[in-house]
Structure formats: structure tokens, C-alpha cells
Amino acid sequence: MQEHSLAPAIDIAALNKWYGTFHVLKNVDLVVGTGSRIVICGPSGSGKSSLIRCVNGLEKYESGTIRLADTPLEMDAAKSSAARRQTGMVFQSFNLFPHLTVLANCTLSLRRVQKKSRGAASEIAMHFLEKVKIPEQANKYPAELSGGQQQRVAIARALCLNPRIMLFDEPTSALDPEMVKEVLDVMTSLARDGMTMVCVTHEMHFAREVADRIVFMDQGSIVEQSDPASFFAAPTHARTRAFLSNLLH
Amino acid sequence: MGFEIGFAIATIPTILSVVGTTLIITALSCAGAAGLGFAFEMIRRSGWTADYVMRFVIDFIRATPVLGWLYFMYFVLPFYGVRLPTTAVGILGLSVYYSGYLAEVFRAGIDAVAKGQQEAARALGLGRVDAVVFVIAPQMLRNIAAPMGNYFVSILKATPYLAAIAVPEMLGSAFDIASDTYRYAEPLTVAGVMFLLLALAVTGGVKQLERKLLKADRR
Amino acid sequence: MMSIFQIWLGILQGLHVTALVTLYGLLFAVPFALLFGIAQHLTTGLARFAVTAVIEFWRSSSVIILLFVFYYALPVFGIELSAMTVGAMVIGLNIGGYASQSVRAGLQALDKGQSEAGSALGLTRAQVLFMIELPQALTAMAPTFINQLIQLVKGTAIVSLVTLTDMTFRAKELAQIEYDPVAIYTSLLLAYFVV
Numbered sequence: 001m002q003e004h005s006l007a008p009a010i011d012i013a014a015l016n017k018w019y020g021t022f023h024v025l026k027n028v029d030l031v032v033g034t035g036s037r038i039v040i041c042g043p044s045g046s047g048k049s050s051l052i053r054c055v056n057g058l059e060k061y062e063s064g065t066i067r068l069a070d071t072p073l074e075m076d077a078a079k080s081s082a083a084r085r086q087t088g089m090v091f092q093s094f095n096l097f098p099h100l101t102v103l104a105n106c107t108l109s110l111r112r113v114q115k116k117s118r119g120a121a122s123e124i125a126m127h128f129l130e131k132v133k134i135p136e137q138a139n140k141y142p143a144e145l146s147g148g149q150q151q152r153v154a155i156a157r158a159l160c161l162n163p164r165i166m167l168f169d170e171p172t173s174a175l176d177p178e179m180v181k182e183v184l185d186v187m188t189s190l191a192r193d194g195m196t197m198v199c200v201t202h203e204m205h206f207a208r209e210v211a212d213r214i215v216f217m218d219q220g221s222i223v224e225q226s227d228p229a230s231f232f233a234a235p236t237h238a239r240t241r242a243f244l245s246n247l248l249h
Numbered sequence: 250m251g252f253e254i255g256f257a258i259a260t261i262p263t264i265l266s267v268v269g270t271t272l273i274i275t276a277l278s279c280a281g282a283a284g285l286g287f288a289f290e291m292i293r294r295s296g297w298t299a300d301y302v303m304r305f306v307i308d309f310i311r312a313t314p315v316l317g318w319l320y321f322m323y324f325v326l327p328f329y330g331v332r333l334p335t336t337a338v339g340i341l342g343l344s345v346y347y348s349g350y351l352a353e354v355f356r357a358g359i360d361a362v363a364k365g366q367q368e369a370a371r372a373l374g375l376g377r378v379d380a381v382v383f384v385i386a387p388q389m390l391r392n393i394a395a396p397m398g399n400y401f402v403s404i405l406k407a408t409p410y411l412a413a414i415a416v417p418e419m420l421g422s423a424f425d426i427a428s429d430t431y432r433y434a435e436p437l438t439v440a441g442v443m444f445l446l447l448a449l450a451v452t453g454g455v456k457q458l459e460r461k462l463l464k465a466d467r468r
Numbered sequence: 469m470m471s472i473f474q475i476w477l478g479i480l481q482g483l484h485v486t487a488l489v490t491l492y493g494l495l496f497a498v499p500f501a502l503l504f505g506i507a508q509h510l511t512t513g514l515a516r517f518a519v520t521a522v523i524e525f526w527r528s529s530s531v532i533i534l535l536f537v538f539y540y541a542l543p544v545f546g547i548e549l550s551a552m553t554v555g556a557m558v559i560g561l562n563i564g565g566y567a568s569q570s571v572r573a574g575l576q577a578l579d580k581g582q583s584e585a586g587s588a589l590g591l592t593r594a595q596v597l598f599m600i601e602l603p604q605a606l607t608a609m610a611p612t613f614i615n616q617l618i619q620l621v622k623g624t625a626i627v628s629l630v631t632l633t634d635m636t637f638r639a640k641e642l643a644q645i646e647y648d649p650v651a652i653y654t655s656l657l658l659a660y661f662v663v
Binding site: 309312313314315316317318320321406407408409410412419420423427433434437438440441444445448449452 | 625
């Protein structure tokens, strides 16, 4: 296990982001403790994806601070690769590299960035492919796998870099309903292992079972956050209630 | 003075002997144009100003005739004290001219690689160069194989322009025979027919290669 | 030493030849592209092979070689054409060969339902072609045509090689007289860019 730092895994303070004149994130504050599992939900356009993309350094932000453990993430994330290396990212559309095998997808960064040997990289990759229960597909190409399998590979690929925090950006939204479960199962077992996780998802069942806090965002701000039991039983904010009733019919 | 078949046949060996020169010039120009075009496109992507400047450079190259570039290189370079063999000047001219077209091919090829691929590469911590070499370029190559092949054939078909600056390729050697014998029709027709056959053969080869690449893609 | 202005004036004297060859070239290119593009779309078997062979001849040959072959070889067979006609014909038919492929591709890209709907309405094959298929195909091809027009303008530079005094030829002449190749050839490239 990694050495535990006293600082929270993620500390976001007064974060602001604009797309041109559109204010996507308005003064967002969010603290994620080491080992905690956060689910972020909210209507589309609420800024939830932008938020976790900022944490991974895929998006720039205009003001505020993001600290990962003790390391600040610069506004131009290209300059703070040490900080972003702590996070692993899983995308809605998998973004596997179609020209590389499953194994090569997983080993690419190990070999090119961490400069590991082919053998060492393969060993690590196979370990995580086993973890997502897909080691037998290692030598296939992404196009030969189902959507659920591809997303599990994407999770394994992110895990290979040994991140302290896993970020999920609507990991099941692009999947056929029958494949959602296999991906959520992998995420649940990851949570049991104590991984710090931030998931943008609308899978409320997963949120109820796995999250220790649910964050509801709307129009670029965090409207409310609480533990799952009170979030579902007694949402305080009208917008949260409207969102939940829409989701649960 | 009619068209003498016998004389025409007699010119074949001479013209055939420079087919190799034509092919070497073509190959070097293809490499030069592809390298330069790729460099242009990479520079264009490096920033806002570079984008603006390189767009202009690429448009400018594309809007001007190849003969203009050959004369420009041939007459202007020596003026600055750069003296190259004419064949090198010709290869340089073709490389510059076609780099403008190949830069556009690379641009389309890179744009066709999904945006998520670049993001995934960044999320995995790959550096800019590694992302291009291991993620973007291999996918791009499949997108651009067909248009790139077409431009390579165009480069072959542009090599006779080099006769205008006295490079000894196929048209040039036909003119050499013509000026020695004062008979133009026969050597030029022979050069024309042979060049057509060469172009058809190369086009066929390029198409074959494309088909192989596409097949490899459908694993 | 000539001023930049004089250089430009000198080069632009060749502009009307460049424009004329372009215009004549269009007279060859457009009918050829339409005729052969449509023919390739409609014919089958041996006829289609013949049509394709003609198109391939013009597309696959090198323009510059054809220019010389026709310029020097045709008179031997008793066909005397002016340098202007030979230049326009060779460039025009070469570009026409390429354009015929966009005509055919445009026709083939149309949904089959279009021609079927036409036939179902009782139109003849010719009516379907001219009233339904061609209008749609030609609109779709407009951008490609503009590209090919640009290629035509640039292609006219080769007529300087058969002694027509177009812009490229003028530039070469000026360079010989003035010995200021840097300014003159730079101006030449700029002139084509502007045109």
C-alpha cells in the first residue's frame, strides 16, 4: 500500500472555469479524503465532467486551487505531471488505442513513461487484467471486445500506473444495459480494496451501495452533498429532489 | 519527314537507361515531401501564431506552380551562394512543392483520429512526442495511406518537369537525343509511352499496397 | 536594376496568356469531364473498359511529356496545332480526366432510390440523368471543381516551355535580362498566389 499522507487525497478550493463567456464551474470547493468514494451526479451541463477533467489536468481552470495530496496541480496541467500521475482516468468512450492489443494498451505508458522492461510491464498489466477478470483477452484488439470488456480494459490500463486516485467520467453511459453490471462490479471491488474514487455517474444503485458521499451539482455549483442514506431519504434542496424524482421516475 | 519506327525503337535503350534515375528522384522527393509536410503540420499544431503562419505557408505553396518552384530554386539558390547539383535542386523543388499537399494530408489524417485518443494518452501521462509516435501516428498512417499514395504517384508524374532545369531524367534524355539528331517526334513519343507504362505500373503497385494495408487493418 | 513594380508589370504582361490558356483549357476540360464521367457511370463491359482506358490515358500520363509529344509529334503526322491549342488541350484533358472521376463518383454516391423514384414516375433514363441525378451530383461536386480549376491555372505554367509568353515565361525572360532572380522569381510565385 502507498504511504498515507495526512492531507486529503484531493483538495479543491474556490475553483472557477470558463469556456469563453460560459461559466462552467463556479467557486467549487470539494475535499476528498484518502480512501473515500465520492459519486458526483447532476443534470447534463452541470459541470460534473469538467470538474473531474480539471482534477486529471485534461482541462485548464482560470482560478482557485487543486491540491492532490500535498502537491498543487498547476492551472496549466502540462507543467505538473508529478501531481497528475497520482490520478487514473476512465472515460465514457473508453478511448482504448484501436491499433494496439489489450496488453499493449496497458503496457504503453509503463514502458514509455516509467521506462519498465517489456517483461516487467507485461507482468503488471496481466496482474490488473486479472483483477478486471479479462486476462484471456490480452492479445486481442479492442474492436474484438464487447463494450463492457473494453471499459474493463480501460480500467486496468489506468490501474497499471498505480494511481492513488481513480477518476471515472460516466464509465457506463456508453454501454448497453446488460454490460453495465460487469463494469460496476469491477468498480465495486476496487472500492473494497480501499481505492480513493471519484465517479461521475447516474447509476444510483451503485451510488447507494458503494459511495460514502454523494455530491449533487447543478449549473456549475455543488448544490448539496451528504452520505447516501440521507441523500436519498431526505434531500434538502428542491433541485436535488427534482433531479432524483426524474431519475427514479 | 515521317515517323520512323526503326529510329523510335533505337531510342528505347537510351531512354530506358534513365528509368532508374527517374525512380530514385521520385523516391527521394517522396521522402523529402513527406518529411517536410509532416514537420510543417507539427509546427502548425504547436501554437496559435504557428498555426496562422504555417497555414499561410502551406496555402502559398499549394497555390503556386511546381515549375515556378523549380525555377525559383534553380536560379535563386546560387544567388545566395548555395550551389547544388541540378538533380538535388530538382528533388528539393519537388519536395517543397508537394510538402504543402502532404501537410494537408497529415492534417486530415490527424484530425480523423478521435479526440479521445489524445486525451487518453495525456491521462496516461505520455509526453507529446510519445503520444504522437505511439498513439496518433500509427492510427493516422492508416487514414492517410490512400491520399499519400496518390501524391506519390503525382510526384512521379512531376519528375519530367525537372527536364526544364536540365536534370537527366526520362524527358531530359529524350530531348538530348532530339537535339543530337534533330528528330523530336520519335524520342518524345517513346518517352511518353514508356512514362505512361511506368506510371501505370507504379499506380498499380501503390493500389496493391493500399489493399494490403487495409486488409491488415481488418484483423 | 528594375524596381519591384517594373518586375510585376513585366510578369503580369504574361497574365493574359495564362488567362487564355486557362479559358481554352476549361473548354476542353468541362465537356470531357461531363461526357466521360457520365459515360463511365452508364456503360458496362467492353464499352466501359474503352471509356476507362481513355480517361486513364489522360490521368496517368505526365502532362509535361504529353505537351511535348503533341507539340512535336503531331506535325509529323500532318496535324499542325498552335502552341496555345496544344497547351490548352493537354492541360484541359488532363484536368478533365481527374474531374470526370468526381462526376462519376458524384453520380454513384447518389442514393439508388433517387433514380428508382425517377423511373417509377415514368421518366426515361435520359430524363432521370438530366433532371434528377446530374443536378444533385454537380452541386455536391462544386468544391472539388474549384480545386481542379486552381490546378488548371497552375498547370498553365508549363506552356512557357513551348514558347508561349505566359507569366512563367515572362519571369524567365526578365531574369535573363536583369539578373535579379531573387526578386523576379519571388514575384512570380506571389503572382500565382494572388491569381
